[in-house]
Amino acid sequence: MSGDRFYAGLIGLSxxxxxxxxGLLGAIGSLAFAPTHMVPVLVPALTGLLLFCTSAASLRAAFIIGWWFGFGHFVTGFYWVGNSFVVADVGIFAGFxxxxxxxxxxxxxxxLVGAVCNVARLSGVSQVVLFASLWTFVEWGRSFFILGGFPWNLIGYVWxxxxxxxxxxxxxxxxxxxxxxxxxxxxxxxxxxSEQTIAWRRWAWIGAAAVGxxxxxxxxxxxxxxxxxxVVEDVRLRIVQANISQxxxxxxDLRKTHFAEHLALTQVPAKRQITHVIWPETATPYALEWNPPIREIIGSATPPxxxxxxGAIGMSDKGEEPLRIWNSLHAISFAGDIVGSYNKMRLVPFGEFVPLRDWLPFAKLAHGSRDYSRGTGQxxxxxxxxxxxxPLICFEAIFPxxxxxxxxxPEWLLNLTNDAWYGNSAGPYQHLVQTKFRSVEEGLPL
Structure with missing residues (x-):
């Protein structure tokens, strides 16, 4: 079958x-992200989407085509979110x-991208420029406005x-x-x-893309x-990961055991003197503000x-009403004092708080029935x-x-996270890629 006949057959679908x-093209496009990074699949996926939308008979038809592409793309790209519902014993169907x-x-x-491209009725490179511009614009909108912002799997991350x-x-x-x-x-x-009739000129923009x-x-x-x-002289970090199942x-009945595992790993002898130790998000299963004895135990494992x-659960002062809790980071000294703290600002919807709680009868996925409070900012x-x-906690690192x-x-970034919620899925790999991008964007080690 010739290329023209194949193209005509595709456009003739209804x-x-x-x-x-x-939807299949959208799903195929998601393979370009971590951990597979099959970047070439974006060519048939995005080329096919643009051809379908610009050839659609109406704005409504193009909108539907774009939606089905997006649904296939994001279902396969976000599938790992469902793991957290299974881990939290909410149920697999809730995850679906x-x-x-x-x-x-x-x-x-x-x-929206498909609908606008259909209305514009451009051709050639102008059509591709419009498509790329619109795609980038809606990525920006999805990053900061939809559901409070969810900039996951932006196309740039395929690299x-x-x-x-x-x-x-x-x-x-x-x-x-x-x-x-x-x-x-x-x-x-x-x-x-393209309105261009000379064959080599049709290939010119593909060549320009390859050169670019x-x-x-x-x-x-x-x-x-x-x-x-x-290298910062006289600073040697130890990063502790106890590999505890979510x-x-x-x-x-395992809280003390988990705490002891972190302490034991912290005190493993090193060839060179460790100066600072880093534990993961919510690694300490106690409210440190309320537990001086626990802080003293941590201090005893802290390098002089x-x-x-x-990471720990932060709590407001005793007697304060209503009681507030935070997903927090604390720095503990050798004396067991809290010498620095940060409270997470960007919270995960349904994970750390329930939007519209007065109307939605759901419990959050994270431990405890009380919603987390927001921190005051960076x-x-x-x-x-x-x-x-x-400091950054969990998915705060995904916001460009x-x-x-x-x-x-700051002079460097520190991201505490616990991705055990998502098991052996694409989620943690994609989180790592996005964190790398923040380091490049900001010009800071992380």
Whole structure:
């Protein structure tokens, strides 16, 4: 079958067959993200989406096509969210519903892209530029407005496997890399939907896309070749991960055991003197503000003249009504004192709080029945023996351009997280990629 006949056959699809193919293309496109990083699949996925939407008979038809593409794309990209419902013993069906609802909402952004491209009726490279611009715009909107913001799996993140490629984010942020990637992946549209009659000129923009990606890679390689690997003298970190199953994490009869495991790992002999120790998010199963004896135990495992930084549940002062709790970070000294704290600002909907609690009869997924309170915002902490640090907890690290105190920038970033909720799924791998991007964007070690 020739290319023209194949194209005509695809465009001739209608009804559920067309929607199914659109959804399949969206699902295939999600394979470009971690951990598989099959970036070339974006070419048929995004080229197909643009062809379908611009060839649709009406704005409504293009909107539906875009929605089905988005639904397939986000269901397969967000599937790992369902694991947390299973871990929290809410049930697998609740997990299915949550993933479907999240994907259906996020898919509206792709539906909007398809509808506008259909109305614009552009051709050639102008059509591809519009498509890439709209895609990037709705990614930005999804990042900060839909459901309070969920910037997961922005297209730029497909390059997370290549340190060279992601250096562009230092200049344009992840959104700039998204725009370039969408343009390059959709550039084959110029072969079949262009007013240009000279064959080689139809291929020109595909060649330009290939040259552009090569230039980005080369620029990143040059930037990294000139990077310095500075080390802070007299600071040696120990990162502790006790590998505790989320199913067991909050069981009352295992709380002391888990605490002891972290203490034991902290005190394993090292060839060189450790100065500072880092525990994960909510690694300490006690409210440290209310438990001086627990702080003393932690202090006894803390290096002399150093600190132990741990995630813990923060609580308001005794007697304060209503009682408030936070997902917190505390720095504990050798004497058992809290010398620095940070309360998480961006909370996970349904994980750490229930939106519209007065109307929705759901419990949050995290331990306890009480919703977490929000922190006051980004902070730069000055901790003894360390350069000034910008603390982040869990998915706070996924928000582009919104991870540091801009009035007083830190010298490094620290992200405490517990991704055990998501098991052996794509979620933790994708979280790591997004965290790497924040380091590049901000020009700070993390």
């Amino acid at each position: 009804g559920w067959r067309l929607w199914a193919v659109a 519903f949550a993933v479907a609802a999240l994907a259906a909402t996020a898919a509206l952004s792709i539906a 997370g496997f290549s340190d060279n490629m992601i250096q562009l984010a230092a200049v344009t942020g992840v959104f700039g890399l998204s725009a370039v990637t969408v343009f390059c992946a959709a550039s084959p549209v110029t072969l079949v939907m 990606l090569s230039a980005i890679w080369a620029g990143g390689a040059l930037r990294l070749s000139n990077a310095s690997l500075d 199913h067991h994490k909050w069981l009352p 003249k150093g600190l132990l930084i741990t 902070r730069t902490l000055d901790l003894p023996g360390l350069p000034s640090v910008g 351009g919104d991870v540091v105190d801009k009035s007083r920038r």
